[in-house]
Amino acid sequence: MKIDILTLFPEMFENVFSSSIIKRAIEDKKVKIKIHNFRDYSKDSHHKVDDTPYGGGAGMVLTCQPIFDCVESLKTKDSKVILLTPDGIPYKQKIAYDLSKEKHLIFICGHYEGFDERIRSLCDVELSIGDYVLTGGELASMVITDSIIRLLPGVIEQESHQNDSFNNNLLDYPTYTKPRIFRGMEVPAVLLSGNHKKIEQYRKEESIRRTQEKRPDLLEK
Numbered sequence: 342m343k344i345d346i347l348t349l350f351p352e353m354f355e356n357v358f359s360s361s362i363i364k365r366a367i368e369d370k371k372v373k374i375k376i377h378n379f380r381d382y383s384k385d386s387h388h389k390v391d392d393t394p395y396g397g398g399a400g401m402v403l404t405c406q407p408i409f410d411c412v413e414s415l416k417t418k419d420s421k422v423i424l425l426t427p428d429g430i431p432y433k434q435k436i437a438y439d440l441s442k443e444k445h446l447i448f449i450c451g452h453y454e455g456f457d458e459r460i461r462s463l464c465d466v467e468l469s470i471g472d473y474v475l476t477g478g479e480l481a482s483m484v485i486t487d488s489i490i491r492l493l494p495g496v497i498e499q500e501s502h503q504n505d506s507f508n509n510n511l512l513d514y515p516t517y518t519k520p521r522i523f524r525g526m527e528v529p530a531v532l533l534s535g536n537h538k539k540i541e542q543y544r545k546e547e548s549i550r551r552t553q554e555k556r557p558d559l560l561e562k
């Protein structure tokens with residue numbers, strides 16, 4: 342998979358993509374990520390990327406030209422262009438699965454007060470990571486790319502994400518490791534029983550119980 346990210350703040354991505362599982366996925370060539378500063382595409386003599394809003398109002402608005410030129414230089418027939426915006430579709434695990442099957446993703450990170458409405462015409466999908474407003478789309482694009490990359494074949498063990506929270510609208514079951522007793526808190530006996538059928542049954546029940554308790558809205562789906 343290839344991922345291109347358009348931003349005015351490339352430095353924000355440095356640590357995130359050079360650590361842990363994402364770093365390994367890049368080294369193993371499971372994903373190729375390129376960060377583009379769309380200021381470099383500005384045709385303005387001062388490399389301006391924003392301007393005042395028509396009709397008045399506070400703040401500056403990202404202009405079309407640098408973003409259009411940057412996207413058009415990257416886009417092929419295999420590309421999916423994604424805009425990060427608080428008024429986008431709420432991002433969910435199901436969307437992560439769907440996007441993990443794409444060949445090429447292009448993320449556009451908005452910043453400042455907003456972007457020219459015509460930038461939406463470039464995009465195949467608009468995504469929001471939650472009902473709150475971030476200072477820009479950068480963190481949202483990191484969240485989304487992280488959740489997609491871990492689903493790519495060979496990045497983590499298949500079994501690890503078969504039981505992920507939100508698969509089948511259920512939260513993940515509880516897990517434990519050594520020691521068997523820590524500060525009086527014991528590991529459930531069934532997990533020590535060696536009876537795989539019983540363990541599977543316990544995990545299924547715990548998954549449902551936990552979802553009922555913490556996220557009953559998921560069960561209604």
Ligand code: ADE
Binds near residue numbers: 470473474476477478
């Ligand atoms: N940009 C600003 N806030 C955002 C959000 N909640 N999701 C995606 N992009 C954003």
